[in-house]
Amino acid sequence: MAFYILRRILAIVPTCLAVAVIVFAILRLTPGDPATVLAGDMATPEQLAQIRAALGVDQPIHLQFVFWIGRLLQGDLGISLISQVPVTQLILDRSGPTLALAISTIVSSVVVAVPLGVAAARFRHSWLDRGLMGFSVLGFSVPVFLKGYLLVLLFAVGLRWLPVQGYTAPADSMAGFATALVLPTIALSLSYIALIARITRSSVLEIIREDYIRTARAKGVGERLVLFRHALRNAAVPILTVIGIGIATLISGVVVTESVFNLPGLGRLVVESVLARDYPVVQGLILVFAMVCILINLMVDLLYCVFDPRISY
Amino acid sequence: MTHDELVSGAEPPGTIARPPQRRLSGLIASRAPVIALAYLLAVLLAASFAPLLTGSDPGYLDPGSRLQPMSVAHPLGTDALGRDLYARILYGGRVSLAVGFGVTVVSVAFGLLAGVLAGYFRACDRVIMQMMDGLMAIPSILLAIALVALWGGGLGTVILAISVPELPRVVRLVRSAILKARAELYVEAAISLGARPWRLLMRHLVPNTIAPLLIQGTFVFSSAMLTEAAMSFLGIGLPSEIPSWGNIMAEGRKLFQLKPGLILFAGFVLAGTILSLNLLGDAARDALDPKLASDR
Secondary structure, three states, X not given: OHHHHHHHHHHHHHHHHHHHHHHHHHHHOOOOOHHHHHHOOOOOHHXXXXXXXXXXXXXXXXXXXXXXXXXXXXXXXXXXXXXXXXXXXXXXXXXXXXXXXXXXHHHHHHHHHHHHHHHHHHOOOOHHHHHHHHHHHHHHHOOHHHHHHHHHHHHHHHOOOOOOOOOOOOOOOHHHHHHHHHHHHHHHHHHHHHHHHHHHHXXXXXXXXXXXXHHHHHOOOOHHHHHHHHHHHHHHHHXXXXXXXXXXXXXXXXXHHHHHHOOOOHXXXXXXXXXXXXXXXXXXXXXXXXXXXXXXXXXXXXXXXXHOOOOOO | OOHHHHHHOEOOOOOOOOOOOOOHHHHHHHXXXXXXXXXXXXXXXXXHOHHHHOOOOOOOOOHHHOOOOOOOOOOOOEOOOOOEHHHHHHHHHHHHHHHHHHHHHHHHHHHHHHHHHXXXXXXXXXXXXXXXXHHHHOOHHHHHHHHHHHHOOOHHHHHHHHHHHHHHHHHHHHHHHHXXXXXXXXXXXXXXXXXXXXXXXXXXXXXXXXXXXXXXXXXXXXXXXXXXXXXXXXXXXXXXXXXXHHXXXXXXXOOOOOOOHHHHHHHHHHHHHHHHHHHXXXXXXXXXXXXXXXXX
């Protein structure tokens, strides 16, 4: 068990290295002087010189890579070309709304989708089941920004229940913070609800045929208890898997959703930095998001052991 | 389990087949792929023959008739610069479909190459799959945005930029198909009979990848169109002189509360296209790979 955990943790090292190589290659193997590319069209000669010195472009490429990795390992992602603030600081400052949106999306998706999926499996071929399966295809197909605008049109412009756009920090007003997150969370959750409900349904259907379920029923356990105690616990592994796989998609969704609802999080920061050609920030954000994906997938893998003791490699 | 297996809601083999349902829902389910195909053909034809379907030039600026309501001259009204929305959506379809098609061709071509290398040559396997794992960890829109920012925003660069994050799934698929085929008896027989590596690959191994690639291709197509729309929507994609469904919606953002149609019309056409592609992909999977057939 301890050996498995250790091995699994060590296995992320080559993946992290691959991400670093890709990000490094994207920036350095782009045709032209990397310093001019990094600085953008509007750079002053001083900025250009500053970047050249920071990059060490006179060094051979493998040495540049080693120095760059060394700085990354110390948590140094460089300095923003526009605001001259360290990228690490910038990312920390803007992560609040993004974290809030991501967490509320994951929590509300699981809370809504798992009971729906179990119900669809229990009442298989009912209108609920068919409706859910139809809804799930629709959930994947409608772009998240379209869902966002439809929700705004309905609940903010039409019914005036919720604010159209914007964000309030929880320190300023807890109620304002909560209401600002409702529509973005729904817009983003719909496709996850679809995904998780679908996987819950199919794994419950699969498990329900197992012998121990028949045993439980035979000894007189009620249907509800069979479903929620015996079946759902074993369905946890595929549900966790889908959350792990969905994290990269969730981050893409967060970037778009923040723009629709004007939330000042990391997604807006990506768009602002790309439009301003602030490459150190873009690069830092890609690395941070990729690390988040890798770490969450690691956590998911480790949680497998908790839910299913049979899993040990 | 792969992402697509999870998404399909696939059930294990051995499910007892139920007699076909004659109820309305069953009919709709069985006809969904047909309706999807008809919708896609309609979109394709409308985009191809756009000049026959509208007399308006999608790029013609007419400051005198800004934000017009629906009328005979402008079936869907005009946008903030007085351009005909109907014409823009028709011509935008060409661009959006071209991006979907282009990304599918590029990512399948490169993915096939890399997947065959990884599946057939042991030496390449570790390196290629490690890079693919790295690519998978980077959120796709982020990667595509960064690439477009570096390469500049033309049609070609947008297609290439969206292809890069699509690669890993294609490579994994091809690699696993090749690995599975390599273990088959007929491949062993061909090797024993002295088949050269090239012949072995072309005759016995690569054909096994065609069916899964056809299925995956429809999903790559729809996912590429979604990514393009999202990028253009964020203002980092195709320049606004090239209308695509994504940047038509992007331009509608500012006036959304006043005139929701500027976003919604293009959005519904796009969502319908994505939905049809996904339904078609599901149907193709059911037909080509009955083991994965989703339970209807």
